[in-house]
Amino acid sequence: MERDNMMHGARSALNKNMDMREWAENYLKEKTKKEKPEMTEEEFEHFWKYHKPEIMHEGSAEAVQAFKNRK
Numbered sequence: 886m887e888r889d890n891m892m893h894g895a896r897s898a899l900n901k902n903m904d905m906r907e908w909a910e911n912y913l914k915e916k917t918k919k920e921k922p923e924m925t926e927e928e929f930e931h932f933w934k935y936h937k938p939e940i941m942h943e944g945s946a947e948a949v950q951a952f953k954n955r956k
Contacts, residue, residue, distance in 0.1 A: 895945040908955075909948035913940055 900905040917940055918929055933940075941948075 893947040896942070898949055899941075899945055903909040903922070905949065905952050908952050909945070910937075910941065912948050912951055913944045916944070 898911055914933060914937075917925075917933070917936075920931060921932070924932060
């Protein structure tokens with residue numbers, strides 16, 4: 886339940902702060918790209934287009950924490 890609360894809070898923060906959202910999206914995209922080295926750039930962009938919503942949802946708490954720790 887705590888994880889769900891953290892995710893909800895992180896998603897709310899991302900919806901209210903567009904700078905944080907852009908940073909978080911780039912963070913998760915780069916992280917995902919490193920996890921899929923077998924994909925070409927074109928394959929990855931196609932993959933990202935269709936999987937971005939679920940990756941953003943699942944990674945929102947991690948991305949917000951990384952955003953806060955980046956400074």
